[in-house]
Amino acid sequence: MSRPARRKVSDGTATRNAILSAAVDILHREGAGALTMRSVAAAAGCSTTGVYTWFGGKNGLVEAIFVDGFNRFGDALLEDHASPPDDRHFARLGEDYRAWALANPTHYMVMFGGAVPDFVPSDEARIAAVATFDHLVDSMRRVMAEQHIAGNPVDIAHHLWAGIHGYVSLEITGMDLADDEAMRARRFRNGMALLVRGLLPSPSTVVRTSSDSVSSPIG
Amino acid sequence: MSRPARRKVSDGTATRNAILSAAVDILHREGAGALTMRSVAAAAGCSTTGVYTWFGGKNGLVEAIFVDGFNRFGDALLEDHASPPDDRHFARLGEDYRAWALANPTHYMVMFGGAVPDFVPSDEARIAAVATFDHLVDSMRRVMAEQHIAGNPVDIAHHLWAGIHGYVSLEITGMDLADDEAMRARRFRNGMALLVRGLLPSPSTVVRTSSDSVSSPIG
């Protein structure tokens, strides 16, 4: 990779993209168990060794899926981060988070749940994943500054993230014992409201109920 | 199973237990990827087909691990449920929950995270798993009755469970971006306090200012 890459007639990365999108497609339609070197190669229209030349092995392929997932996931949440924060800012963020995760459950579980045994993302891949979280921290920092809320934005963002992930993860794995989708949506909405209310108490209430500066529940 | 089971010289279920404990041991020591029919059979001292006679296949074996995990998990939390609830009741529960999950991460991920591709627990197994959650609901119902707190205990227990699971799940999969164990423990403790305070607003503390009892800074 240090010297200039040699080019064939067509840009070589085209087949790489074909393999990756085929893999994502199989993962989405048939689950992690069907994500096979041979099935991916067949869907991409190449031989199994083609996958090895571009991804090094299954671990590399899954890692590419991992990074690709965080890119898509981050894009889905991007406009939430970009929009000017109002009262429903984090509620919308939570809804979009949940919507993406439920629309791409297998992808989400590869990213967060260890759906592929023995796969551990490299530090490089983890750094790419963290960017998604950084956007959340930025949003948090901005809202906290505007509302004059004290505390560590990273910690508060982590609390929010863990809370959302808890609901979504239980829901994807079917461990939530809800009767129907309406019940799940209601619970999630209420949980999000609870989280936001607890994490970001409106400044007026904070000033009124306590005198010292550390009165924000989060610090 | 309807007619009386035939017995051999030794109770046949002994080999079943040997296989199951060998499987749990392998899962605990080497992870879900090493959980192989052959490795389990070898560790249990029998042939691969022996696993099939007792568990029907890998799915059945994983399901037995799934149920066994919830039994152990429930036992670890049992004394928390049994103890008379005080201020630190749910904090202790959270700590024990987290301690068990971090001590048995692979087992926990099989139970909650879909660590084995294509494994879906049967309704029977799910019912056995729900018993663990029922204990939490009972604790919640008792505390709410004693403290005269209104609300649906099932929903509130679910909020608490989802919150705890969110932290623990991120921690196990390495997606939490903490510097060290101390930071993780602190975040979890603060998150638990936040959850409990939000879910179970103590009537006494509601009247008084936030500087009492649970007002310690979180973050």
Add this chain to the structure above:
DNA sequence: GGGGACGACGTAACACTGTTACGTCGGTTG
């Protein structure tokens, strides 16, 4: 007591998985 019957195995094979030598082809580069 004998004769089935049936459950608990083991052996060996099946299709399938990830992975890897090995050869080939063709564009790039000196």
Add this chain to the structure above:
DNA sequence: CAACCGACGTAACAGTGTTACGTCGTCCCC
């Protein structure tokens, strides 16, 4: 132009879950 080297395909390897098939020992019934 010639050497090189990366992008492939073919075919094989060990290891995976699973399944016929046979055997042995114990139980039930006559």
